[in-house]
Amino acid sequence: MDDLARMAEAWDRTAGNYDSNIGSGVVHSLLARRSMDVLKGYFSPPMNILEIGCGTGDTAIGLARAGMRVKAVDVSPEMVRLARKKAVKENMRHGQVEFEVMPAEGIGNLAPAGFDGACSMMGPLNCVADLENFAANLGKLVKPGGWFVASVINRCCPWEIAGGLVRLDAGLAFRRIGKNPRMVKLTREGPEIPVSYYTSGEFFRHFEEQFEPGVASSLGAFIPPTYMERMFKRFGGLFNAGIMLENAVGSMFPLRFIGDHFLITMRRRSKQ
Numbered sequence: 001m002d003d004l005a006r007m008a009e010a011w012d013r014t015a016g017n018y019d020s021n022i023g024s025g026v027v028h029s030l031l032a033r034r035s036m037d038v039l040k041g042y043f044s045p046p047m048n049i050l051e052i053g054c055g056t057g058d059t060a061i062g063l064a065r066a067g068m069r070v071k072a073v074d075v076s077p078e079m080v081r082l083a084r085k086k087a088v089k090e091n092m093r094h095g096q097v098e099f100e101v102m103p104a105e106g107i108g109n110l111a112p113a114g115f116d117g118a119c120s121m122m123g124p125l126n127c128v129a130d131l132e133n134f135a136a137n138l139g140k141l142v143k144p145g146g147w148f149v150a151s152v153i154n155r156c157c158p159w160e161i162a163g164g165l166v167r168l169d170a171g172l173a174f175r176r177i178g179k180n181p182r183m184v185k186l187t188r189e190g191p192e193i194p195v196s197y198y199t200s201g202e203f204f205r206h207f208e209e210q211f212e213p214g215v216a217s218s219l220g221a222f223i224p225p226t227y228m229e230r231m232f233k234r235f236g237g238l239f240n241a242g243i244m245l246e247n248a249v250g251s252m253f254p255l256r257f258i259g260d261h262f263l264i265t266m267r268r269r270s271k272q
Helices: 003-023 026-042 058-065 077-089 104-109 131-141 158-166 200-205 233-249
Strands: 048-052 069-074 097-101 115-120 142-153 182-185 192-195 211-219 261-268
Touching: 003 077, 003 192, 026 058, 026 142, 026 211, 026 233, 026 261, 048 058, 048 104, 058 069, 058 077, 058 097, 069 077, 069 104, 077 097, 104 131, 115 131, 131 142, 142 200, 142 211, 200 211, 200 261, 211 233
Parallel strands: 048 069, 048 115, 069 097, 115 142
Antiparallel strands: 142 261, 182 192, 211 261
């Protein structure tokens, strides 16, 4: 089984319970709301947007509902099946949103300069082995001046470090620090997949030939990762305040370097 097949199987195994286990949580809902607010600041109707790693389709459907036309791809056939089902339930019209099974590594097969902007939310690109090749392909797809917005799993997550130390689990506390990639299991029964962790600067360096830097900010600096929500549930009433604070100061130093994820924007360079 090659890496992409393992990746597809791993995410297929999580798909059926993804919305109920993660998507319905308070933390995920707050992160998704902040992410959508950021996306709407860069994209507007009737832009044609590409989403890479769409999961069960919430971001793509949200953008389509706001008036964009969205092409959304994911390596997992099961995720795409659920996204299509969700689009039907949401009464999406033909042409508003299209879901297709395609890994991030396969976007080079799409028509060049076909998109006004692109996004990849909640960490799919942490699973891409060759970001330089991905960036080169993305640069061919996004029109000059178009924005790319991504949320990426961060190297430094104080919540995870604290949680690991409380549990006397150094492997958890410091798993993001060190050489990439790390092998991770999404489910007990599923295959291991390679995951790489980045600072915003490390991540952008893979894109700098095709894109100009925009803004980097924290995503989850003041609220825990989704999988740790139960551990900190006694503080749940403060999560909304945490997101509001992050909206105000998340791009400031040093906050943009910490959090479960970071948000980063970059603009396609004009052709010379």
